[in-house]
Amino acid sequence: THLSLFQPISLCSNSCLSVYQPMSLCSNPCLSVPTHVSLFSYVHGASSVSLLGQTVGQSLQAAADRWPHREALVFVQDGVRKTFSQFQEDVDQAAAGLLALGLKRGDRLGVWGPNTYHWILFQFATAKAGIILEPAYQLKELEFTLGKVQCKAVVCPTQFKTQRFCDMLRQICPEMDTAESGVFRSSRLPDLRMVIVTDSRQTGTVHVEDVMQAGSRQHHQELQDLQTKLSFDDPINIQFTSGTTGSPKGATLSHHNIVNNAYFVGLRLGFNWKPIRACVPVPLYHCIGSVIGGMCMALHGITLVFPSAGYDSRANLEAIQNERCNFLYGTPTMYIDMLGQPDLHNYDLSSVESGFTGGSLCPPEVMRKLKTDMNVKDMIIGYGTTENSPAAFVGFPRDNEELKTETVGCILNHAEAKVVDVSSGEVVPLGDPGELLIRAYSVMLEYWDDPDKTSEAIAKDRWYRTGDIASLDRFGYCRIVGRIKDMIIRGGENIYPAEIEKFLHTHPNVQEAQVIGVRDERLGEQVCACIRLKEGLDCSREEIRDFCKGQVRQKGTGHWGIEHKITTVVITSKKLGL
Numbered sequence: 018t019h020l021s022l023f024q025p026i027s028l029c030s031n032s033c034l035s036v037y038q039p040m041s042l043c044s045n046p047c048l049s050v051p052t053h054v055s056l057f058s059y060v061h062g063a064s065s066v067s068l069l070g071q072t073v074g075q076s077l078q079a080a081a082d083r084w085p086h087r088e089a090l091v092f093v094q095d096g097v098r099k100t101f102s103q104f105q106e107d108v109d110q111a112a113a114g115l116l117a118l119g120l121k122r123g124d125r126l127g128v129w130g131p132n133t134y135h136w137i138l139f140q141f142a143t144a145k146a147g148i149i150l151e152p153a154y155q156l157k158e159l160e161f162t163l164g165k166v167q168c169k170a171v172v173c174p175t176q177f178k179t180q181r182f183c184d185m186l187r188q189i190c191p192e193m194d195t196a197e198s199g200v201f202r203s204s205r206l207p208d209l210r211m212v213i214v215t216d217s218r219q220t221g222t223v224h225v226e227d228v229m230q231a232g233s234r235q236h237h238q239e240l241q242d243l244q245t246k247l248s249f250d251d252p253i254n255i256q257f258t259s260g261t262t263g264s265p266k267g268a269t270l271s272h273h274n275i276v277n278n279a280y281f282v283g284l285r286l287g288f289n290w291k292p293i294r295a296c297v298p299v300p301l302y303h304c305i306g307s308v309i310g311g312m313c314m315a316l317h318g319i320t321l322v323f324p325s326a327g328y329d330s331r332a333n334l335e336a337i338q339n340e341r342c343n344f345l346y347g348t349p350t351m352y353i354d355m356l357g358q359p360d361l362h363n364y365d366l367s368s369v370e371s372g373f374t375g376g377s378l379c380p381p382e383v384m385r386k387l388k389t390d391m392n393v394k395d396m397i398i399g400y401g402t403t404e405n406s407p408a409a410f411v412g413f414p415r416d417n418e419e420l421k422t423e424t425v426g427c428i429l430n431h432a433e434a435k436v437v438d439v440s441s442g443e444v445v446p447l448g449d450p451g452e453l454l455i456r457a458y459s460v461m462l463e464y465w466d467d468p469d470k471t472s473e474a475i476a477k478d479r480w481y482r483t484g485d486i487a488s489l490d491r492f493g494y495c496r497i498v499g500r501i502k503d504m505i506i507r508g509g510e511n512i513y514p515a516e517i518e519k520f521l522h523t524h525p526n527v528q529e530a531q532v533i534g535v536r537d538e539r540l541g542e543q544v545c546a547c548i549r550l551k552e553g554l555d556c557s558r559e560e561i562r563d564f565c566k567g568q569v570r571q572k573g574t575g576h577w578g579i580e581h582k583i584t585t586v587v588i589t590s591k592k593l594g595l
Contacts (some may be wrong), residue, residue, distance in 0.1 A: 035208050064430035068458055069280055072241060072249050072272040073144035077315045081105035084318045090137065093327040097134045111142035113232025113240050118170070118211065118223070122147030125166045125255065128302070129153040129173040129182060131326035135215040135225055136301045137311050139172050140472070146240060147247050151255045151267070151306040152302035158265050160189050160205065162257050166267060166465055167208040170407045172225070174216045177326060180325030183219050186212055189577075194222035249273045255465050256304060256403045266372045268467035274406040280457045285411045286373060286397055288317035288394055296342040297321050298333050304407035305375060310346060330354045334364045334375065334527070345372035345393065349379045353529060354592075356386050357552060366392045371414055375399040378497065378515060380522035381422040400425030400495060402483055404460040404474065409434065410495045420494060428493040430458035436489055439501065450498050453487035454480040486513065489548070504571075505534035505542050517583065521546060524564050526554040529594045535585065545585040549593055558586040
C-alpha cells in the first residue's frame with residue numbers, strides 16, 4: 018500500500034492540466050497527496066484537442082467559406098466594413114499585387130503605422146504570398162530593423178497625427194525623391210526597393226490601389242499554386258522586441274506558432290460557442306493585436322471592431338456602444354483610462370459580457386469597477402511574451418476574483434512551464450519563486466540572424482527563458498512576481514515593483530502607480546513610487562506613506578513592510594504610460 022509511482026493526474030478539469038506527482042495506490046489519488054512529498058514547479062497543459070496543421074492563408078480561406086457574409090472587420094474611424102468573403106477577396110488581390118511587383122516567397126515586407134484596414138490587409142496578404150511580415154513601429158530603430166531583416170518593401174501612410182512617415186523614410190532613403198515608378202535603390206538600405214503608401218499619393222512611392230490592381234490572372238494563378246508549396250513551419254512574422262537591453266531582437270514566428278496560439282487562446286476565451294464582436298484598441302503591431310486579434314478573427318469567426326487608428330478612450334466607449342461589442346481587448350492601463358472618463362455613465366455598455374487583458378496584472382479595484390461600471394462580467398487575464406507567439410497562460414472566464422487578480426491565468430493546452438532557480442537552473446519546489454521557462458509549439462523559431470541571442474534565450478532542449486520571476490501552483494496557475502531586470506536590489510534585498518504597485522492601486526485616490534529603482538551610493542538602489550491620482554482628487558506624499566504602514570510582503574519575498582521599502586514618492590497628474 019505504500020508503493021508510489023509517477024503518473025499524470027488531472028487537477029483542473031477545465032484545463033486538462035497534468036502535474037507529475039507521486040500518487041498512492043491504496044487510496045483515491047486524485048483527492049489525496051502525501052504531505053511529505055515536495056512537488057516541483059512543472060506543469061503541462063495536456064489536451065485532447067489536436068494542434069492545427071495549416072497556414073494563415075488556409076485559416077482565412079476556411080473562415081470565408083464558413084462565414085462568408087459575417088462581418089470580419091470594422092474600422093470605425095475610416096468607415097470600413099468587410100465581411101469575411103470581402104476580406105478574403107481583398108487579401109488575394111493584395112497578395113497577387115505583391116507578386117506582380119516582384120516580391121517572392123521568403124522576402125520581407127515592413128508595415129509601419131497605426132491601426133488601419135491596410136495594416137491587417139497586408140498582414141494576411143503577406144502570409145498568403147509567403148512573404149514575411151515585419152511590423153515596424155519605432156522610428157529610432159526603423160533603419161536598424163529594416164536593414165537587419167533586409168526588407169524589400171515598406172507599407173505605411175504618408176502621415177498620422179504629427180508623424181510624417183514618408184518624410185522620415187526619405188531621411189533614410191533620399192533616393193525616393195528621384196525614383197521612377199516608385200522603385201529605387203538605397204545606399205543605406207540596399208535591399209529596400211519600394212515604399213507603398215496607403216493614403217495620398219507621393220513622389221517616389223507606389224500607391225496601395227496600384228498594388229491592388231497589379232495582379233494579373235497569371236499572378237492569381239501563381240498565388241493559388243503557391244498555397245500547396247507553403248509549409249506551416251515557414252517563418253511568417255518577425256516581431257522585434259523593444260530593445261531595452263541593447264539592439265532590438267527579431268522574434269521569428271511561423272504559421273504554426275501563431276495559428277495554434279490564436280486557436281487555443283480563442284477556445285480558452287470562449288470564442289467557439291457564440292458570435293463575438295470584439296472592441297480592439299490594442300495596436301496591430303503588437304502580438305496581442307495581430308495574433309489574439311487578427312488570427313482569432315480568422316480561426317473563430319469573430320468580428321473585430323477597431324475604434325480609432327490611435328488609442329482613444331472616448332472612441333473606445335463610442336465603438337462599444339454603437340457597434341454593440343460584447344468582448345473587449347485592452348491593457349490594464351487602457352481600462353483604467355476608460356473607467357476614468359467623467360461621462361462614462363452616459364454610454365450604453367449593456368452589450369458587454371467579457372474582456373481580455375494582459376501586459377501586467379489588473380488591480381482588484383479595477384477588476385471590480387470594470388464589472389460595476391462597464392458591465393464586464395468576466396475579465397480574463399493572460400500572460401505571454403513576443404517569443405511565445407505570444408500567450409502561454411490564459412485564465413478561464415469563470416475564474417474567481419483571486420485567480421483573476423493574483424495570477425496571470427492557467428497554462429495553455431500543449432504548453433509546458435517550469436520555474437527554476439535563477440543561479441543554479443534547478444527546478445524549484447512548487448510555489449517557490451524563480452525564473453519562468455516555457456516549452457511549447459508556440460516558442461519562436463529563432464531571433465532573426467542572431468544565433469548567439471537565440472542560444473541565450475532557448476536551450477538545446479527548447480526551453481525558452483522568459484526573464485520573469487514567477488511561481489506556479491498545483492493547478493497550473495502562474496503568479497508573476499516581476500522581471501529579473503526590473504528587480505530592485507536594495508542592500509542585498511530583492512524587491513519586486515509589481516508587489517508594491519499592486520498594493521498602491523488599493524488606495525481610493527490612486528489612478529495608476531509605477532515603481533522604479535533609483536541609484537543609491539550606500540544601498541545600491543532605493544525605491545521610488547510614481548503615482549497618478551484620480552481626476553479631481555488629492556493626496557500627499559505623507560498620506561501615501563501612512564497608507565503603506567503595517568503592510569508586509571507576501572510569503573517568500575522578504576520581511577520588510579511596504580512603508581520601509583519606499584524611499585521616494587512622486588505625485589503627478591500625467592499619465593504614466595500605456
